[in-house]
Amino acid sequence: MHAYRTHTCNQLRAEHKGQTVKISGWIHRKRDHGGLLFVDLRDHYGLTQCVINTDNPMFPAFEKLRLENVVSITGEVVARTPETVNKHLPTGEIEVKLKTFDLLSAPVTDMLPLQVNTDEPYGEEVRLRYRFLDLRRDVLHRNIVLRCDVISSLRRRMIEQGFLEFQTPILTASSPEGARDFLVPSRLHPGKFYALPQAPQQFKQLLMMSGFDKYFQIAPCFRDEDARADRTAGEFYQLDVERSFVTQDDIFATMEPVIYGVFEEFSNFTGKKFEVSKPPFVRIPYDESMLKYGNDKPDLRNPLVITDVTSVFKRDDVTFNAFKSVLEKGGVVRAIRAPKVSDRPRSFFDKLNDWAKGEGAVGLGYVVFEGAEGKGPIAKFIPAAAQEELKKLTGAGSGDAVFFVCDMVEKAAPFAGKARTKIAEEMDIIDKHKFIFSWIVDFPMYEINEKTGKVDFSHNPFSMPAGGLHALNTQDPLKIKAYQYDCVLNGIELASGGIRNHVPEIMERAFDIAGYPKGEVETKFGGMYNAFKFGAPPHGGCAFGIDRMVMFLADQKNVREVIAFPMNQQAEDLLMNAPTTVEPNLLKDVHIKMDLPKAQIKAAG
């Protein structure tokens, strides 16, 4: 007999009755009847009930074992009587009648800081400090299995399309992404540093210039920026993809079946099937998204749409001066039509108005259409003819309300976006069991940097500008679009990508417009720049956030729920105690001397 087990804890069925088996695992739960003791033994695969009574001389020793001890149990598989079968358990037809057992772990003597056999919510700090216990618990354990399955599915789907899986360096140089780098000091080169890759961006482009055609990688990425619920501290994984001789549509056609396929494959993970939007995913130009949804990552589960109704409030017969004064300064009015809400109580509208005030707005004006007539606090400023124009622009009919946001465009658009979300939430019209994908396309190549007031890259500086060199030389930089796109799912950015700029002349001009001195491209991205000169194929790609994909499929609100060993919000690993101070000789090796803020000198000790 095997030293540890002949079967797993999810394997034994009625057909095994009479067999002598050995199973190993953790003591999940005990039910002690004095003369009769039931123990649920748990391993990765499931639970098996074991039973022992006082006839067995091992009874006293076995009875003393505490929860979460690791034991192997040898015994006979016994069919349960019909009335004692447990239908909720796959192994519920049988139990193992214990003959002998071995304690395989050191005996558990301390109190468990968190209980494995409950689904009670625990504090983050305890969960992270004792992550190995939390990972034993059902929900987190299954989430991590899902993550493994999702990654192998992605890998299989990419390989089936003829992509090659690469590894790229972890110790590298600073890359063109805009985030803070993690730095690693060089021992051999005093005063110099490696940077951990924010993404393998340059390497994957170099692989295209090296003639490999179809690249992918399950790539670790490192960015020294603060965490959010959908963004872990420090590091995350991307499905990183690049292809040669492709257009934007080729990238979409490559990725849509992969992403749709994976989401469809695991759409039933939570036990409730999610409906997945089929390829081709809807494509929305950036400008349209900003107008209709108020951001560049629309939640398309929300059916509400924003329209521009500035023209209505500019009419001479409309006398709503609160808006007119803003319009005179160049502002806009954005409207959100909320269908069939005229029967809602006044409190529905007041609540939204209070919310808007809480967001720093003056309020959220609205008109409710009942029959032909518009009602509400500001309806009296809008005569019938103007109301007709309003209905025409927004598509509002009888029973609908239209909410207004008025401000300068750069404030009105995002606030209308927030209001769109808030109104839909209050109306409870967002279908929580849908995955709706979209591609946001035609991002602007440049934007005004608010701090400096100068023209800056708005996305990846390596993206190809639409219209190429001609556009760069002849158009207003702020009007130039880039072959740059995001894949958005339910209001969260899932991927970003672009068709790259592979022509040195266009790249130099692009950096010139963003105010970089001549030669900057060559100094900063020398390897890439050289490659561009020696035969670079047109290429492009994208990168999908794996943690976020799994988070969606597991229906979790926080990426930590799908990562085995995440850091906390302060980018600390409570289990491994990182970051930590190091021995002075290690610092000396890498030529580092501390110069700490006074308050932290004691802490660094």
Add this chain to the structure above:
RNA sequence: GCGGGUGUAGCUCAGUUGGUUAGAGCGCUUCCCUGUCACGGAAGAGGCCGAGGGUUCAAGUCCCUUCACUCGCGCCA
């Protein structure tokens, strides 16, 4: 760096307007219990109420400071 929330037993939480000895469930210890499956029952141990300061006859409760965790903002093209 800034704002919101939370902090009471090993864990999850309750604790009234400031008022006697700070409670419950799980876990832990001892005992009873031979068909449970979140087994049941009896008893028990376990508390610097995050820390420090203040107001008060009296503070878990009110005020100030501070720390930790968390959510968000800044940041992340």
